[in-house]
Amino acid sequence: MQSTETTNKKNMSGFHGYLALMLFLFFMVTSSVTGNPLAELSTRSELVELAGYGEEKLSSVIVTGTVGCEACLDNREAETYAWPVTGALVAISCKSGRRKMKVNDWAQEITNEYGDFLIDLPSHLHAIPYLERACVVKVLRVPKNSPCKRIRVRQSNKIELSSVGNNIRTYTAGSIRLHQTSKLSRNCLKKQIMVKLPRGRDTKLISMN
Known part of the structure; x- marks a missing residue:
């Protein structure tokens, strides 16, 4: 016991x-x-917000650039003139991971009277690493009365980091030049030559400007 x-x-x-x-x-x-x-912090959104990239805007990412038009005008001695494109629709798209691009991965703006645009990137895209590799700028539409039209519909422009300070990162797409693709003056056409490609391929125009 x-x-x-x-x-x-x-x-x-x-x-x-x-x-x-x-x-x-x-x-x-x-x-x-x-x-x-x-x-x-249990969620990704909380971690992102701590870094200053949450839905509450603690930082800003700005993308700037200028859209210009270059064209040959009649009775101008075949000179090429350039001027700003007012009212052009410019958009920036960013790849965020491997998933398919969604509507909110885009942001767009209209150029002002000087052809300048300033796009405020949505805050949920701020945390994408290497934005200069993930984002491109495209001109989607120009006014109907503009003599310039985009040569390549799929043409895009890369962005570069230009400044950082006061919780603002500024990127630039530089100067985007659109070229006249129709109704070229005869004097402009005289500055181009027809070159025959080998093996009977179609001819193409090479500018001599």
Whole structure:
């Protein structure tokens, strides 16, 4: 009978020791997590917001550029003239990961009277690494009365980082030049030659300007 009581006391003592060890480990883990603010953030959106790129706008990413038109005009001695394109629709698109591009991965703006545009990139795209590799600028539409039309519908322009400061990153697409593709004056056409490609291929125009 005495041996049974002794065994029970040993079992109870072992259980209490195990329980004390578990409580100690629990408090240690809890204190380490509490001391690390990143460990308390359970979602990606919270981590992104901490970096200043959340839905609450803590930073700004601006993309600028200028759209110009170059064309030959009649009775101008075959000179090429350039002027700003007002009212052109310009858009920037960014690849965010491997998923397919969505509507909210785009942002667009209209050029002003000087052909300049300024696009404020949506905040959910700020955290994309290497924006200069992920984003391109395209001219989607020009006014109907403009003598310039885009030569290549799929033509796009890369952006470059131009300045950083005061929580603002500014990228530039530079000067985007559109060229007249129809109704060229005769004098302009005289400055081009027809070159016959080998093996009976079609001819193409090479500008001599």
